[in-house]
Amino acid sequence: MNDPTVRTNSFTIGKLARASGLSIETIRYYERIELLPYARRNASGYRYYDEDDLHRLHFISLAKRHGFSLNEIRELLELRVDPQRTCEDVRRHARQKVEEINVKIGELERMRRALQQLMDSCAAKDGGGECPILEAFERG
Amino acid sequence: MNDPTVRTNSFTIGKLARASGLSIETIRYYERIELLPYARRNASGYRYYDEDDLHRLHFISLAKRHGFSLNEIRELLELRVDPQRTCEDVRRHARQKVEEINVKIGELERMRRALQQLMDSCAAKDGGGECPILEAFERG
DNA sequence: ATGTACCCTGTAGTAGACTACAGTGTCACA
DNA sequence: TGTGACACTGTAGTCTACTACAGGGTACAT
Known part of the structure; x- marks a missing residue:
């Protein structure tokens, strides 16, 4: 299906799974618990991903390996743009x-x-x- | 109870729990899964521990914090005396x-x-x- | 047009690591 | 000698992080 909402360099969940070393089910699970953002979909509901998502998964695997729980990883990932938070706030957390x-x-x-x-x-x-x-x- | 099998510098599970920061239940659980050796008991079945047990628990907590599973920790702890294993074997595992x-x-x-x-x-x-x-x- | 490899949503099950509790016995000290 | 904090076993429940279907739709190469 050639969906206009889907960019040319995007790929399906199966490819993301292979590239990241995580299973398809795990990726869907991460979406469900909001560790990954809700993925873009084509008209028939297929999820599509890009390089950013792959980086995010790599980061998650890494942090997991070091004993961070998924909740802690969520916190780490939330050390990002958020109009509600000042840079000072982010810096304090990062420190x-x-x-x-x-x-x-x-x-x-x-x-x-x-x-x-x-x-x-x-x-x-x-x-x-x-x-x-x-x-x-x-x-x- | 003044039991001859119990050394003077030994302490009960409650004290071990407080000293190690783990709960009594967790310590009993670790014994059950053979991560801790079966503890010495007095005549009425109370467990008694010593400094070695405390060190062991500290080591376990530490390794856990670093994403080692209890099974992996068991492996680490088994890198110790064992007549069946040669020193070369232990060294290879340690490396x-x-x-x-x-x-x-x-x-x-x-x-x-x-x-x-x-x-x-x-x-x-x-x-x-x-x-x-x-x-x-x-x-x- | 059709096969097959892929995707979807539920929902339920599992493994690991605890945690809680019922029912009961013990220690130590006032 | 009694009382309150502490210990015991056993079993069941919980939480986290997946994992495994069932039952069905989709993409695309041939």
């Missing part, structure tokens, strides 16, 4: 998110140190004894 | 986990850059226009 991320990075570095100590102590003893990650973690 | 963590850190840094660019562009324009985190994210 807070940066702080959260800094904490996360610090914690991951700590976990990494623990793992590395674990590997080192394994290497040192080589072949037996204890290699408890928790001990390493406590020392780190 | 793999370190790699996963490196990827996570890289991604978080990318998110942070996006947020910082967002703040900068807000600061530059001050007061109006667009501040979309996604644009920043795409540029980053």
